[in-house]
Amino acid sequence: MGANGERLLEVRGLKTYFHTQAGVVKAVDGVSFDLDRGEALAVVGESGCGKSVTALSILNLIPDPPGKVEEGEVIFEGRNLLELSDREIRQVRGNHIGMIFQDPMTSLNPVFTIGNQIREPIQIHLGLSRKEAKQRAIELLEMVEIPQAEKRYKMYPHEFSGGMRQRAMIAMALSCEPMMLIADEPSTALDVTIQAQIMELIGRLQREINLAVMLITHDLGVVAGVAEAVLVMYAGKVVEYADIGRVYYNSRHPYAWSLMRSVPRMDEKRERLLTIGGSPPSLINLPPGCSFSPRCPFAEEICSEQEPPLVEAEPGHLSACHFARDFERHGKGVED
Amino acid sequence: MRLPDHGGPEDLMPGKEQPDLLGPEIEEFELELEKEQIHGRTALWSDVWYRLRHNKLAIVGIVIIIVLFLVAIFAPLLATHDPLYSPLYDSTVSSAEKAGAVKQTPNSEHWLGTDQLGRDIYSRLVHGSRVSVEVGIVAVLISLLIGLLFGALAGYFGGWGDSVIMRSADIFFAFPTVLGAIVIMTVLGPGLINVFIAIGVLGWATIARIFRSSILSVKENEYVEAARAMGASHARIIWKHIMPNSIQPIIVYATMGVGGAILAEAWLAFLGLGQQLPAPSWGNMLSEYLVYYTTDPWMMFIPGTAIVLSVLAFILLGDGLRDALDPRLKGSV
Amino acid sequence: MAMLIEARDIVKHFPVGKGLILSRLGGTVKAVDGVSLQVEEGKTLGLVGESGCGKSTLARLMLRLIKADSGEVIFEDRDILKLPNKDMQAVRRSMQIIFQDPYASLNPRMSVGAIVMEPMVIHGEGDKESRRNRAIELISLVGLQPEHFARYPHEFSGGQRQRIGVARALALNPRLIICDEPVSALDVSIQAQILNLLKELQEDFNLTYIFIAHDLSVVRHISDEVAVMYLGKIVERAEHDLLYSSPKHPYTVALMSAVPLPDPEKERERKRIILEGDVPSPIDPPSGCRFHTRCWKKRDICAEQEPPLEDKAPGHLAACFFPENL
Numbered sequence: 001m002g003a004n005g006e007r008l009l010e011v012r013g014l015k016t017y018f019h020t021q022a023g024v025v026k027a028v029d030g031v032s033f034d035l036d037r038g039e040a041l042a043v044v045g046e047s048g049c050g051k052s053v054t055a056l057s058i059l060n061l062i063p064d065p066p067g068k069v070e071e072g073e074v075i076f077e078g079r080n081l082l083e084l085s086d087r088e089i090r091q092v093r094g095n096h097i098g099m100i101f102q103d104p105m106t107s108l109n110p111v112f113t114i115g116n117q118i119r120e121p122i123q124i125h126l127g128l129s130r131k132e133a134k135q136r137a138i139e140l141l142e143m144v145e146i147p148q149a150e151k152r153y154k155m156y157p158h159e160f161s162g163g164m165r166q167r168a169m170i171a172m173a174l175s176c177e178p179m180m181l182i183a184d185e186p187s188t189a190l191d192v193t194i195q196a197q198i199m200e201l202i203g204r205l206q207r208e209i210n211l212a213v214m215l216i217t218h219d220l221g222v223v224a225g226v227a228e229a230v231l232v233m234y235a236g237k238v239v240e241y242a243d244i245g246r247v248y249y250n251s252r253h254p255y256a257w258s259l260m261r262s263v264p265r266m267d268e269k270r271e272r273l274l275t276i277g278g279s280p281p282s283l284i285n286l287p288p289g290c291s292f293s294p295r296c297p298f299a300e301e302i303c304s305e306q307e308p309p310l311v312e313a314e315p316g317h318l319s320a321c322h323f324a325r326d327f328e329r330h331g332k333g334v335e336d
Numbered sequence: 337m338r339l340p341d342h343g344g345p346e347d348l349m350p351g352k353e354q355p356d357l358l359g360p361e362i363e364e365f366e367l368e369l370e371k372e373q374i375h376g377r378t379a380l381w382s383d384v385w386y387r388l389r390h391n392k393l394a395i396v397g398i399v400i401i402i403v404l405f406l407v408a409i410f411a412p413l414l415a416t417h418d419p420l421y422s423p424l425y426d427s428t429v430s431s432a433e434k435a436g437a438v439k440q441t442p443n444s445e446h447w448l449g450t451d452q453l454g455r456d457i458y459s460r461l462v463h464g465s466r467v468s469v470e471v472g473i474v475a476v477l478i479s480l481l482i483g484l485l486f487g488a489l490a491g492y493f494g495g496w497g498d499s500v501i502m503r504s505a506d507i508f509f510a511f512p513t514v515l516g517a518i519v520i521m522t523v524l525g526p527g528l529i530n531v532f533i534a535i536g537v538l539g540w541a542t543i544a545r546i547f548r549s550s551i552l553s554v555k556e557n558e559y560v561e562a563a564r565a566m567g568a569s570h571a572r573i574i575w576k577h578i579m580p581n582s583i584q585p586i587i588v589y590a591t592m593g594v595g596g597a598i599l600a601e602a603w604l605a606f607l608g609l610g611q612q613l614p615a616p617s618w619g620n621m622l623s624e625y626l627v628y629y630t631t632d633p634w635m636m637f638i639p640g641t642a643i644v645l646s647v648l649a650f651i652l653l654g655d656g657l658r659d660a661l662d663p664r665l666k667g668s669v
Numbered sequence: 670m671a672m673l674i675e676a677r678d679i680v681k682h683f684p685v686g687k688g689l690i691l692s693r694l695g696g697t698v699k700a701v702d703g704v705s706l707q708v709e710e711g712k713t714l715g716l717v718g719e720s721g722c723g724k725s726t727l728a729r730l731m732l733r734l735i736k737a738d739s740g741e742v743i744f745e746d747r748d749i750l751k752l753p754n755k756d757m758q759a760v761r762r763s764m765q766i767i768f769q770d771p772y773a774s775l776n777p778r779m780s781v782g783a784i785v786m787e788p789m790v791i792h793g794e795g796d797k798e799s800r801r802n803r804a805i806e807l808i809s810l811v812g813l814q815p816e817h818f819a820r821y822p823h824e825f826s827g828g829q830r831q832r833i834g835v836a837r838a839l840a841l842n843p844r845l846i847i848c849d850e851p852v853s854a855l856d857v858s859i860q861a862q863i864l865n866l867l868k869e870l871q872e873d874f875n876l877t878y879i880f881i882a883h884d885l886s887v888v889r890h891i892s893d894e895v896a897v898m899y900l901g902k903i904v905e906r907a908e909h910d911l912l913y914s915s916p917k918h919p920y921t922v923a924l925m926s927a928v929p930l931p932d933p934e935k936e937r938e939r940k941r942i943i944l945e946g947d948v949p950s951p952i953d954p955p956s957g958c959r960f961h962t963r964c965w966k967k968r969d970i971c972a973e974q975e976p977p978l979e980d981k982a983p984g985h986l987a988a989c990f991f992p993e994n995l
Contacts (some may be wrong), residue, residue, distance in 0.1 A: 046856040147946075161947040180723040191719035191942045192884045196927035199821075200943055218857055221929030225936035244933045262861035266928040267935070269913075272868070273861035273890060279826040280856065295858075558774035561836070565732055566788045567761035576787075580778035 005036030008179060008212050009058075014072035016050075016057045019065065023284040027053040027067070029236040030215035037179065038210040040203070042244070044217060044256075046280050048132045050236040055182045058080075059097060060089045076180075094125045098173025102185040104165035108157040114141075119170050119290030125176045140171040144201060163194035168200065180212040181205075187222060199226055211252045220263060224248065235281055235291035238310055242317040252319035252327045254296045290322070298323065340588055387660035394656020407462055408469040413667035416447065417456035419463040419616050424453050439632050448638055451621075452628065460616040464639065467610075467617035468646060471531055471601040472594035478536025480590060483543025488574055490544065491551030501544065508541035513596070514603045521609040528617075531610045535600045546589055550582035557581070566600055584661040588654050595650030602643050618643050672743075673877045674764075674845055675707035679730055679740030681723075687953055698951050700726040702742075702901035708894070710844070713871065713878040715892030717885055717907070717924070719948055722898040724881050727846045731879070732764055733757060744845070762792055765838035769850035771830035775822040781808065781833055786841040807836040811866060828859035835866065839874070847879045852887060860884045864890055885921075886928050889913060897921045900951055900959040903978060907985040915994035917987035920960045958989070971995040 005035070016028040028050040035041050044052045052190065054060050058074050060081060074081040081092060101107055109117060118137040122128055134153070139273055141149035144167040157165060166186060183202060187195035203226040206213050215223050223230070223244075230247040232240040232255065240253040251257040261274040278295040281287055289293050293303035302322055313324035322328060373445040388394050407414060423429045423437040437454035441448055448458040490501040508516070513535070521532040554560070555578060563573050598618075605619025606626075613620055618639040625635035678982055682697035701723040708714045716859060718724045729735045731742050733749055741748045744800055749760050765788075768774035785804040795803065795943060805815045811832040831851060838846050848867065852860040868891060884886045887894055889909070896906040897920065907919040916922045926942040944963045949955055955962045961971035971992055978988040981995065 046858055057751070064877070163947055191948070192927045193719060194921060196929070197940060197943055199929070219929070220857070220931035221936075223938075224929055224931050224933045227933075239882065248931065248933050259858055260931060262889045263857055263931055264864065264886045265930060265932075266889060266913075266925060267930055267932075269889055269909075273864055275861040275865055276858040277862075279828055279859065557776075558768040558770055559776040561729075561734060562766065562768065562774055562834075563776075563787070563791075564734055565761065565764075565766045566791050567758045568787075568791050572791065576779070577776050581776065 005039055007034060008037045008039075009035040009214075010073070010075040011054075011058065012073040014054065014057055014074065015070040016053050016067060017070050018067045020284075021053075025283045026236050026286070027283060028057060031072075031233070031236075031238050033231050033238070033241060035180070035212050035214060037212055038206065039229065040206050040213040040215060040227045041229045041231060042215045042217060042223035043231045043233060044220060044223065045233035046218055048183070048235075048283065049233040049282050050283075052184055052232050054233070055099070055184055055214065055216055058182070059093055059099060060084070084086055091125075094121055096177045096178050097180045097182060098170075098178040099182040100166070100169045100173050100184065100186050102188050104162070104169040105157065107169060108165060110157050113154055113156055114160065114168050115155075116158065116299075117170070118153075118175055119269065121172065122175045125151075137171075140175055141168070143174070144171045145197075146171070161194075162190050163197060164309065166198050167201065170198075170205070174205070174209075174211075177209075180214065182214045182216070184216045185218070186215070188217070188219070199223075202226060211282075220248075220260060221265075235286060236283055237291065237320065238318070239292065239320045240318065241310070242319075246317045250317075252313035252317055252324045253321045254298050254327075255292050257327075258297060266324070277328070290320070345490065384657075387667060388656055391656040391659065393487045394660070395653045396599075397649040397652030397656065400645055401589060401653060404465060404646050404649065405469060408465045411462045411466055415459035415462045417459040419455065419459040420614050422455050422614075431526065439628070439635070441634070449635070451625065451635060457621075457635070460621060461618070461638060461642060464611075464618045464621055465642070466616075466618040467528065467605075467619075468598045468601060468643075469527075471535065472597045472646075472650075473534040475535035475539065475597040475600075475646040476590050476593045478532065479539030479543050480586070482537070482540035484547055484586070487544035487547030488578075490569070491548035492555065492574055493580065498548075502548070504546050505541035511538065513538050513600055517604055518607065518609065521604060526609045526612060528611050531601055531604055534604070535597050539597070543586060543589060543593075546585050547582065550585050551578055554578050556580040585658075588658040588661065591657055592651050592654035595647040595654070598643065598650070599647050614645060671710055672707045672836070673710040673745070675705075675739050675741075675743040676727070676731055677705050677741040678729065679704050679742065680738045681726055681730055681735065682738055691918045693964075696952050699954055700951060701730060701737075702954075704898075704901070704903055706885075706896055706903065706906065708845075708877055708879060710877055711871070711875045711889050712893040713880050715888030715895040716881045716898065717883070717888050717895060718898035719883060719924075721900070721948055721951055723901040723951070724898050725849055727898070728766065728849055728879065728881055732766060732847060758792075762788075762841045763843050764845045764847070764981060765841070765843040766847045766849060767831075767838050767851045769836050770854050771827050772831070772854075772895060774834050775830055777822055780821055781813075781825075784822070784833060785820045785836045785840055788837060791893075794841065803840070804836075807839055808833075810839070810870075812835045812862075825901065826831065827855050828862055831855060831859075831863050832866065835863075837979060839870065842874070843876070847881070849881045850883065851880075853883060860887070867891065884927075884928050885913075885925055897924065900948065900954050902959060902988065903986075904960065904989070905987045906978070906983075907987075911982070911985050915982075917985060917988045917992040917994055918960075919964050919966055919983045919986075919991075919993060922993050923963075 012032050014028055014031045018025040018027055031054055033041065033134060043054065044081065045051045052060065057069050058081065064075060069082055072082070076092065081089060084092065084171065115137055116132065119133045122133040122136050122248050123130060138149045138153055141152060146152050146164060146167050160168060186202065187198045190198060199222060202213060205211050206226070215227055217223055227244050230244050231238055232247065232253065234255050240247055240251065240256045247256055248260065251260060258274060258276050262276055264273060266308065281291055289304040289306055290308050293299045296303060308320045308322045310318050311321040311324055312325065313319040416524050423434055429437070434454065438450060438452055440450040442449045446456050446458065448461060451457055486501045490498040516538045517534040520537065521530055524530040525534065560573060560577050601610055601617065602622060603620035605617045606623040608617050608623070611617035621639040622636055622643070625639065628635055676710050679701055681701040682701055685696050685698060704727055705853050706714065716724050716727070726735065730737045732962065737750055742750050744760060744764065749757060752760065776934045780802050780940045782801070785807050786800045787905050790802065794800065805818055808817055813829060813832055822833065825833065853865070855863060864887070867878070867983050868961045871878060879890060880891050894906070894908055895920065896903050898904065899920050905912065905921045912921065916925055923942045923944045930936055946963055949962055957972045958976050963969040965969065973987055976988045976990045978986050981992045
């Protein structure tokens with residue numbers, strides 16, 4: 001939770017709802033977190049937990065209608081991004097915050113060369129000449145470790161492999177030297193060995209050019225080596241927020257706690273995996289009280305009656321569980 | 337929180353899922369729409385009806401179509417006069433009366449007036465609706481029969497059969513429907529049955545083509561492979577797995593096709609190739625009344641309006657069905 | 670224990686391009702290029718490889734859903750690739766498949782009951798009443814409720830759909846089930862449910878699994894033996910514990926190293942082998958050892974000769990001239 005660094009982004013009480021025929025979908029319901037310069041934050045959760053919508057809300061990319069950012073502040077370098085005009089937010093998107101997605105093919109235009117697509121935003125946003133911009137684009141391709149960058153510059157997206165496309169997307173996102181990169185499941189669609197390459201690259205960029213990274217993922221393993229802080233989301237809300245060591249080794253929320261114990265691991269064989277019963281709930285029809293209570297192994301009466309607030313379970317460790325403060329003892333009990 | 341007093345941790349977390357907690361709607365808002373598109377997750381008929389019901393234009397179409405069918409079914413009851421009776425050929429009618437009986441404007445006796453032979457236009461219109469409905473249904477059924485069979489063969493089995501079928505479809509495409517129908521009609525001779533055949537035969541190519549491409553995408557689904565792994569026969573796979581999932585565009589096209597067939601019949605009748613006089617059809621009525629467009633233009637507007645309304649109704653319904661069957665396609669076809 | 674299924678030197682090359690002329694000019698995708706493996710009754714073989722390695726094609730060849738170019742698949746002591754269609758139909762009762770994508774693998778127009786009963790209908794098993802009872806039994810067995818019988822797939826979540834797929838696969842009491850990445854499309858919290866279910870069913874019904882996966886962590890929990898594929902070939906095959914404790918083929922080593930651990934400290938300390946570049950195209954695979962273009966141990970011989978898949982340690986096959994962990 002980067003207490004020492006210089007604050008870059010502050011998200012406060014963000015609420016993004018979608019108004020649909022079936023009812024109001026509270027995709028993001030009161031999310032707050034901070035990101036410092038050069039910090040890597042992982043936003044972890046399953047599909048439908050609101051992690052992607054959070055990222056899109058930060059950049060004002062929510063399709064309206066049906067979506068709408070109802071409440072909250074997104075303070076980036078002292079400005080509330082939610083109050084910016086279309087023009088201003090486009091400037092932020094291009095120059096200050098880059099974003100990459102799970103499937104790079106949908107974000108690349110198939111009829112232009114990769115080089116063209118990287119060069120153009122540089123020309124527009126940095127006001128460089130065509131030649132200078134081309135030079136810069138090739139440097140970017142080299143920076144993301146695309147071999148034979150000059151030759152690759154002239155190629156089309158379909159001539160690139162999945163991993164190469166994701167690298168090109170990162171180059172494009174970094175073209176205007178942003179301070180922050182939002183990566184939405186950047187490696188999920190890729191093969192394991194390629195996934196490792198991409199995560200390595202993101203980690204290196206974060207360290208070398210002091211890039212703040214917001215990594216969105218469902219995979220607890222992928223971010224373990226890169227992230228410094230972890231925000232765990234469930235059904236549109238933050239359920240746990242702390243530095244990575246605390247969340248992984250000393251979780252104070254039953255969701256993260258059991259998730260950690262249910263994923264198959266490479267380094268050990270368990271006879272049986274711990275399972276979390278049920279499925280993530282419908283955001284239109286949330287269970288009363290704590291949204292996780294119907295699936296929670298430790299749930300008691302209060303859990304289905306009152307919604308637990310996000311409290312400090314220990315210094316620097318937020319958890320939204322009624323039993324956050326004495327969770328450890330009970331957690332151990334179940335584990336043994 | 338309680339400590340467990342029984343079993344291992346998995347006992348605390350039974351592997352059962354709560355069926356009512358899931359929400360496919362959420363995925364949509366995680367911008368995972370593509371996921372659905374890839375898997376062709378399609379709505380069931382109740383959802384289709386729900387969306388159709390909320391489409392005003394489609395409802396207008398449905399109402400017109402219901403009226404049209406009711407009129408066609410109950411034509412003899414609804415007609416006020418014999419549609420063929422002409423006072424001009426009635427020896428019991430005096431010459432003076434004959435002169436007054438023709439081309440009457442609408443009145444209480446003849447609701448839509450009388451034509452140049454003094455026949456009741458309303459009754460002719462009511463009886464003429466039967467021709468339109470019959471042509472619409474029979475011709476489209478013929479197109480469907482041929483088109484679905486060849487489309488299924490081409491799409492499911494592929495190979496050289498596919499090439500042969502699709503190239504012959506291309507040949508049929510080259511003919512504009514009416515021109516093609518004229519050619520066929522000159523060979524077969526005029527008459528209502530031949531109109532069915534001509535329009536029906538010409539329509540198969542489009543249906544085959546649509547069905548084929550629909551099958552090609554459906555057949556990639558894993559449930560088709562699952563059926564093959566179970567040992568299902570080709571017939572079963574086509575009938576149970578491919579048909580129900582690839583028929584939607586055909587339903588849309590066939591609905592609009594009924595309108596098209598009604599229009600084509602009108603064309604042929606107008607050219608004297610369809611329903612033969614004196615029996616009424618909207619096409620031959622239009623052709624007869626057009627002669628009087630300078631003196632009595634209202635006459636031709638009556639069958640004309642009927643044709644336009646029914647064709648429009650089928651197009652509106654088809655349009656509504658397309659949106660209802662697949663909301664994603666809205667505005668794209 | 671007897672082998673339930675054995676594949677011998679299976680080859681499948683797909684022509685690139687369509688039509689008579691193009692398919693001859695364009696070369697072939699060497700999807701599966703001489704693969705042999707066997708699985709004991711009641712055991713699980715994990716088949717691991719990245720996309721394009723041919724693992725899914727191999728599964729379909731063994732089920733005879735695709736015609737193999739050459740090779741044999743011995744199932745219940747008969748070469749099923751040579752059986753006439755009629756006899757094959759009977760064999761299909763005993764071999765089933767569970768698919769990766771729980772959205773695409775269930776016909777959206779059929780109710781859950783109809784889906785689960787379909788194998789019984791196809792094989793003329795029982796009458797309407799008994800099929801219905803069996804389907805309800807199966808639906809409960811996989812952890813769904815009997816009242817789900819009349820519902821449609823779109824009303825279920827991914828995990829529940831996968832359970833329906835499992836129920837369908839079990840309908841005819843098969844001996845072999847090929848699981849083609851059955852959990853990789855599911856949410857993390859759901860994966861363990863399905864893995865545990867598959868394990869329980871295996872114990873209860875003495876099922877034999879071929880479990881396909883793209884990474885080694887899922888396979889670790891379910892397999893007795895593991896085979897690693899790369900570009901249409903098996904590069905390593907061993908007992909589960911042997912493979913994980915001392916991988917021999919550099920590709921396996923890299924693959925193991927690429928799997929992230931949900932453990933920040935271990936992750937940071939770990940020396941990770943990051944493979945360079947992408948998997949080469951299976952249309953024109955590299956000469957010699959197919960892995961040599963990405964291998965950090967390659968020498969001249971690797972590009973010239975193809976290393977045979979042979980015993981590097983007792984019961985531990987690997988296709989490499991310079992294996993690791995000897």
